[in-house]
Amino acid sequence: MECACTKQKSDLSLLAPVLAEYASVRGSLITILQKAQEIYGWLPVDVIYHIAEQTGTTPARVLGVATFYTQFRFQPVGKYLIMLCDGTACHVNGSAAIAAALREYLHVENGGTTADGLFSLSIVACLGCCSLSPVMMVNEDTYGSLTPQSALAIMKDIQAKEAAQA
Amino acid sequence: MRIAVGQGSCGIAAGAAKVCAALQEQLPPNVKLGTVGCIGMCWLEPIVDIYDDDNTLLHRLVRVRPEDAARILKWTQDGEDFNIMDLIIGKDDAQFLTQQTRIALRNCGLIDPESIESALAAGGYSAVGRILSADSGMTPEEVIECIKVSGLAGRGGAGFPTWFKWNAARQSPGNEKYLICNADEGDPGAFMDRAVIESDPHTLIEGMLIGAYAIGAQEAIVYVRAEYPLAIRRLEHAIEEARAAGYIGKNIMGSDFSCEFRIKAGAGAFVCGEETALIESLQGQRGMPRLKPPFPAEAGYWNQPSNINNVETFANVAWIINNGGEAFAAMGTADSKGTKVFALTGKIRRGGLVEIPMGMTLRQVIFDIGGGIRDGKAFKAVQMGGPSGGCIPAELLDTVIDYKKLAATGAIMGSGGMVVMDADTCMVSMAKFFLDFTAKESCGKCVHCRIGTKRLQEILTRIVEGNGRAGDIELLEELCLAVRDGALCGLGQTAPNPVLSTLRYFRDEFEAHIRDKQCPAHSCTALLRYGIDADTCRGCTLCAKKCPVSAISGTAKNAHRIDPDICVRCGACYAVCKFGAVRKL
Ligand SMILES: Cc1cc2nc3c(=O)[nH]c(=O)nc-3n(C[C@H](O)[C@H](O)[C@H](O)COP(=O)(O)O)c2cc1C
Numbered sequence: 001m002e003c004a005c006t007k008q009k010s011d012l013s014l015l016a017p018v019l020a021e022y023a024s025v026r027g028s029l030i031t032i033l034q035k036a037q038e039i040y041g042w043l044p045v046d047v048i049y050h051i052a053e054q055t056g057t058t059p060a061r062v063l064g065v066a067t068f069y070t071q072f073r074f075q076p077v078g079k080y081l082i083m084l085c086d087g088t089a090c091h092v093n094g095s096a097a098i099a100a101a102l103r104e105y106l107h108v109e110n111g112g113t114t115a116d117g118l119f120s121l122s123i124v125a126c127l128g129c130c131s132l133s134p135v136m137m138v139n140e141d142t143y144g145s146l147t148p149q150s151a152l153a154i155m156k157d158i159q160a161k162e163a164a165q166a
Numbered sequence: 167m168r169i170a171v172g173q174g175s176c177g178i179a180a181g182a183a184k185v186c187a188a189l190q191e192q193l194p195p196n197v198k199l200g201t202v203g204c205i206g207m208c209w210l211e212p213i214v215d216i217y218d219d220d221n222t223l224l225h226r227l228v229r230v231r232p233e234d235a236a237r238i239l240k241w242t243q244d245g246e247d248f249n250i251m252d253l254i255i256g257k258d259d260a261q262f263l264t265q266q267t268r269i270a271l272r273n274c275g276l277i278d279p280e281s282i283e284s285a286l287a288a289g290g291y292s293a294v295g296r297i298l299s300a301d302s303g304m305t306p307e308e309v310i311e312c313i314k315v316s317g318l319a320g321r322g323g324a325g326f327p328t329w330f331k332w333n334a335a336r337q338s339p340g341n342e343k344y345l346i347c348n349a350d351e352g353d354p355g356a357f358m359d360r361a362v363i364e365s366d367p368h369t370l371i372e373g374m375l376i377g378a379y380a381i382g383a384q385e386a387i388v389y390v391r392a393e394y395p396l397a398i399r400r401l402e403h404a405i406e407e408a409r410a411a412g413y414i415g416k417n418i419m420g421s422d423f424s425c426e427f428r429i430k431a432g433a434g435a436f437v438c439g440e441e442t443a444l445i446e447s448l449q450g451q452r453g454m455p456r457l458k459p460p461f462p463a464e465a466g467y468w469n470q471p472s473n474i475n476n477v478e479t480f481a482n483v484a485w486i487i488n489n490g491g492e493a494f495a496a497m498g499t500a501d502s503k504g505t506k507v508f509a510l511t512g513k514i515r516r517g518g519l520v521e522i523p524m525g526m527t528l529r530q531v532i533f534d535i536g537g538g539i540r541d542g543k544a545f546k547a548v549q550m551g552g553p554s555g556g557c558i559p560a561e562l563l564d565t566v567i568d569y570k571k572l573a574a575t576g577a578i579m580g581s582g583g584m585v586v587m588d589a590d591t592c593m594v595s596m597a598k599f600f601l602d603f604t605a606k607e608s609c610g611k612c613v614h615c616r617i618g619t620k621r622l623q624e625i626l627t628r629i630v631e632g633n634g635r636a637g638d639i640e641l642l643e644e645l646c647l648a649v650r651d652g653a654l655c656g657l658g659q660t661a662p663n664p665v666l667s668t669l670r671y672f673r674d675e676f677e678a679h680i681r682d683k684q685c686p687a688h689s690c691t692a693l694l695r696y697g698i699d700a701d702t703c704r705g706c707t708l709c710a711k712k713c714p715v716s717a718i719s720g721t722a723k724n725a726h727r728i729d730p731d732i733c734v735r736c737g738a739c740y741a742v743c744k745f746g747a748v749r750k751l
């Protein structure tokens with residue numbers, strides 16, 4: 001059987017400037033992983049091996065750190081990352097109904113990506129906009145005081161925008 | 167004239183950026199347009215303030231939409247109030263601010279967070295100037311003494327005296343020392359720290375500079391959670407500005423004191439708010455807590471003496487230096503001094519940021535300032551301290567806000583989350599909600615927390631699903647004590663609090679779930695039954711049409727009926743009935 005890390009062929013040269021800046025600075029592993037994720041959108045396995053090699057550590061340690069933190073993803077993420085809050089305030093104000101509406105409309109579970117690669121759904125705890133709860137972020141835009149209807153309307157707007165561009 | 171649009175993350179989410187763009191488009195040459203941070207009146211966002219040339223607030227406009235831009239700008243030219251009457255904040259709402267005492271939030275919503283000039287005009291960096299002044303400066307010991315007199319305690323949750331930690335780090339041998347700001351703000355339902363950084367980053371920087379000077383640190387690090395991109399951007403910008411103005415770097419303001427600043431973005435792990443886990447994370451490792459002692463003051467970041475404080479703790483420091491420790495200590499109760507910021511959310515009418523002197527009652531904060539419960543429902547409980555805290559019921563609303571008095575209720579002061587719940591909230595399911603959270607966030611290092619929270623979560627899950635067993639309450643209590651006593655760090659030690667405190671005040675709700683298979687709040691889906699009130703039902707047939715499983719029978723103009731064996735309790739009939747005939751039983 002072929003190892004997964006040899007099948008994945010990411011452009012490792014993109015990471016060179018990041019490694020040049022941080023590889024020898026102690027304690028920078030998380031920063032390097034964050035920058036790598038900014039570049040690739042997720043952390044492909046060959047990138048993890050490459051980071052390990054360049055920072056003089058083992059892939060196991062890099063992966064150990066990466067899997068500890070919820071920010072890091074090991075699968076490609078959709079063009080629009082939906083972060084739906086289920087923190088205390090949003091929970092009390094009905095985030096479960098919004099999660100249900102999004103799951104049904106997009107046919108996607110928490111942590112998954114839609115078949116067309118447009119949306120990924122991630123349920124998170126508190127985006128810090130609790131007074132507008134329930135809240136979600138779509139990439140960097142925050143939407144508050146959601147209802148199931150308004151959440152779906154936002155999805156439909158994005159879909160319409162994408163369809164117009166295509 | 168000057169127009170300022172409140173643009174914290176919450177204001178922007180409510181549409182403030184669009185309002186700002188609409189104003190910009192039509193801006194007359196004699197009006198200036200600017201950005202301010204969050205004033206804390208989040209339920210009224212977007213908020214637009216109009217100032218005259220002497221910086222006096224003429225009008226505060228609320229819930230402004232982009233369409234309103236034209237008439238607002240017309241008002242700036244002709245001053246005829248009737249144009250914008252409906253936008254001017256109501257008297258009731260305005261009281262939200264007048265009942266507060268703002269120290270940590272003193273500049274929030276009033277200054278431009280992206281302009282150091284704006285911070286300087288509001289007195290920014292004057293406290294650093296005071297301690298570093300060549301002839302009348304303060305020694306590090308004098309700074310620590312001033313903080314001691316103030317009685318300032320850590321606002322990150324535990325409430326440990328700030329001066330004590332500073333002194334311990336100062337006394338620790340070694341030349342390489344670090345000052346760290348904990349801006350991880352992981353407690354869901356809390357956003358005080360985000361608001362301070364987004365609205366007034368220079369006050370945080372100044373407080374940290376004073377802390378670094380006091381302990382003898384040459385490097386200051388802010389650990390900000392990754393979910394706060396705007397806070398990170400504004401803080402980065404503020405650090406650049408402060409560096410350019412000579413407040414950061416070598417020989418600050420011509421003194422011997424040098425201090426570098428940097429930001430580290432967190433990567434999403436609640437436990438990293440715990441100080442030793444935060445240090446591990448700063449070092450690029452898995453954020454797992456260490457056993458204390460040694461405390462960070464002895465061996466922290468890279469094993470060097472380090473001091474960690476919360477954002478709000480630092481935000482008080484410059485005020486204390488400028489006004490004296492006594493002025494701060496004059497506010498509050500015998501053992502809790504100064505003010506505390508709370509994020510008031512949940513089923514509250516006026517949700518936002520509140521800063522009040524210690525010693526106010528919960529009732530004053532929730533009812534006088536927060537306006538009580540939304541939609542006229544009954545107050546049930548307020549949750550304080552998030553996953554480490556507990557619920558305080560209606561009969562204890564006159565409890566005074568003070569570290570010891572709150573702890574006596576079984577809740578904690580916490581970092582400032584105050585989530586208000588009404589009669590529709592099921593307390594058993596709230597306990598489950600918090601245990602779902604801690605079980606997921608447990609780092610797994612110690613057995614009591616890793617397995618104990620999981621077992622607690624399982625028991626609570628079966629109770630809300632209607633499968634609770636006799637003896638479950640006793641089992642919960644036994645497990646809670648074991649987890650509390652056996653866990654390695656604060657996460658596990660406090661994880662049982664939400665269960666213990668709901669058991670203390672709402673035991674009958676647990677019993678109803680277990681024994682009667684009923685959820686008194688009608689919130690747990692598995693225990694819910696829907697029925698149609700025959701007298702109220704008009705036979706409109708809408709519910710029968712909406713029912714996804716055809717559980718509703720009946721003919722037009724006659725009362726309908728739900729077959730409980732077919733019903734999947736989706737609530738579609740309840741939502742669609744215009745006459746309130748569908749009832750939760
Ligand atoms: C699980 C856990 C999470 C914590 N999260 C935070 C946090 O998000 N922000 C914070 O300032 N302190 C947090 N703390 C408290 C810190 O460990 C530490 O006591 C605090 O940052 C010290 O600052 P202070 O003395 O100014 O309060 C947390 C503690 C625990 C046990």
Ligand code: FES
Pocket residue numbers: 085086087088089090091125126127128129130131133134135354355356
């Ligand atoms: S609880 Fe949802 S934004 Fe804070």
